Amino acid sequence: MNRRMAVDPVYRCIECNEESGELYKDYKHGVLKITICKSCLKPVDKYIEYDPVIILINAMLCKAQVYRHVLFNTSINIHGKLCIFCLLCEAYTRWLQLPGSSSITDPGDIIRYAKEWDFYRLFGIALLEQSVYLSGIFTVLSLARLKTLRSRSDFALLLKALLLSSYGKLFLVPAIIWEHDYTHLCLKLITLFVLMSNTQAIRVTLNVSRKLSFLSILGGLLFENALFYIQQKFQDV
Numbered sequence: 001m002n003r004r005m006a007v008d009p010v011y012r013c014i015e016c017n018e019e020s021g022e023l024y025k026d027y028k029h030g031v032l033k034i035t036i037c038k039s040c041l042k043p044v045d046k047y048i049e050y051d052p053v054i055i056l057i058n059a060m061l062c063k064a065q066v067y068r069h070v071l072f073n074t075s076i077n078i079h080g081k082l083c084i085f086c087l088l089c090e091a092y093t094r095w096l097q098l099p100g101s102s103s104i105t106d107p108g109d110i111i112r113y114a115k116e117w118d119f120y121r122l123f124g125i126a127l128l129e130q131s132v133y134l135s136g137i138f139t140v141l142s143l144a145r146l147k148t149l150r151s152r153s154d155f156a157l158l159l160k161a162l163l164l165s166s167y168g169k170l171f172l173v174p175a176i177i178w179e180h181d182y183t184h185l186c187l188k189l190i191t192l193f194v195l196m197s198n199t200q201a202i203r204v205t206l207n208v209s210r211k212l213s214f215l216s217i218l219g220g221l222l223f224e225n226a227l228f229y230i231q232q233k234f235q236d237v
């Protein structure tokens with residue numbers, strides 16, 4: 001069972017978001033019973049018994065219950081590493097799309113070319129765009145004056161949720177390596193999937209409406225496009 005060991009842990013019911021003091025009761029001698037939520041009368045977190053693969057498939061279907069399970073009822077702490085890995089995938093995808101890079105067929109060349117200046121420049125741009133995108137989201141949500149977004153830990157949890165829910169960017173690399181007629185469409189669909197996943201993460205973390213969650217993502221995209229426009233202006237000068 002995937003569980004968080006802490007003093008006075010506060011978990012959340014994955015169905016109704018109600019707080020719960022425990023996920024299961026231990027009756028000793030290996031007898032465990034999943035806690036039932038007092039509010040909705042459903043298991044607080046059925047996913048503690050599920051296989052990680054099933055959880056991942058449910059996450060890919062953007063189910064709010066899985067997001068609550070991961071964010072509130074587990075101690076997964078890979079968002080920092082995942083963020084860097086996603087940025088590397090993004091930079092590598094963009095680098096491959098540069099003129100002259102597509103002719104590389106030898107996998108051994110990847111390491112050699114990764115050392116090129118262009119790759120690091122694109123990584124820097126991806127990092128900057130990601131920061132600006134997140135700033136846009138936080139700005140919109142701050143303007144909404146949410147009760148659930150007041151303390152530093154609320155911001156930290158939202159940041160963690162956004163970084164974790166951007167895992168779809170990992171699919172960018174296989175999509176572009178296995179090049180075919182629909183590669184461009186695949187890249188667009190991956191971007192759309194990441195945006196949907198981010199929207200769901202905001203909704204679940206802050207318990208806000210779909211509308212506000214969608215608006216904050218729109219704010220993030222607006223900030224990111226403004227940065228792109230400024231970049232273009234600088235290149236033209």
Ligand SMILES: [Zn+2]
Nearest residue numbers: 013016037040
């Ligand atoms: Zn409940």
